[in-house]
Amino acid sequence: DIVMTQSPGSLAVSLGERATINCKSSQSVLYSPENKNYLAWYQQKPGQPPKVLAYWASTRESGVPDRFSGGGSGTDFTLTISNLQAEDVAVYYCQQFYTTPYTFGQGTRLEIK
Amino acid sequence: QVLLQESGPGLVKPSETLSLTCTVSGGSISNYYWNWIRQSPGKGLEWIGYMYYSGRTSYNPSLKSRVTFSIDTSKNLVSLKLTSVTAADTAVYYCGRGGRWNSYWGQGILVTVSS
Numbered sequence: 315d316i317v318m319t320q321s322p323g324s325l326a327v328s329l330g331e332r333a334t335i336n337c338k339s340s341q342s343v344l345y346s347p348e349n350k351n352y353l354a355w356y357q358q359k360p361g362q363p364p365k366v367l368a369y370w371a372s373t374r375e376s377g378v379p380d381r382f383s384g385g386g387s388g389t390d391f392t393l394t395i396s397n398l399q400a401e402d403v404a405v406y407y408c409q410q411f412y413t414t415p416y417t418f419g420q421g422t423r424l425e426i427k
Numbered sequence: 428q429v430l431l432q433e434s435g436p437g438l439v440k441p442s443e444t445l446s447l448t449c450t451v452s453g454g455s456i457s458n459y460y461w462n463w464i465r466q467s468p469g470k471g472l473e474w475i476g477y478m479y480y481s482g483r484t485s486y487n488p489s490l491k492s493r494v495t496f497s498i499d500t501s502k503n504l505v506s507l508k509l510t511s512v513t514a515a516d517t518a519v520y521y522c523g524r525g526g527r528w529n530s531y532w533g534q535g536i537l538v539t540v541s542s
Contacts, residue, residue, distance in 0.1 A: 363523075363533065418472040
């Protein structure tokens, strides 16, 4: 199985500032023939299911604010949240869909400082 | 708007079979992948597997011997059966639409395995 490791486990950022979450995969999730990274990012708020923010590592899901941006390639990825808003408090997960079984990172808890 | 709703018993005894149903409304089951994911405090998010509407499946090897998916296109239902459950199967179970990432999720159902 591909192991997804997120860092940090939690972080606190001031309103209006930038938050950066890292995700590292134990093997590359870049499918070279398509030049696509098989990675998605999710946001989960308490009592709710996860909500997809981005897929192919950097393609924002429809309706997701452009404050959220995904980047990286191969084995190292980042989710950046610019101009942090109070409603961004949540747990964030990365997920690889390069190969089954699909696997998730352990989550990063984002709080307001 | 596509809506998914999980249903089933919230309490299952050890060694018994966990059976859940996902009712899809606002869209057809056809031409999509449907998957099950569970979330427990100890193991985080765990992909159980997916099923294409035609019947093709992919299961997590860690659960493959115990899990079965089924689909009823006439009723817009997707179902999960997990046999021989233990306390380790206690989790919130989600159904979702998507073969790679989930664009749509149900609200989830908490299933507790306990005698």
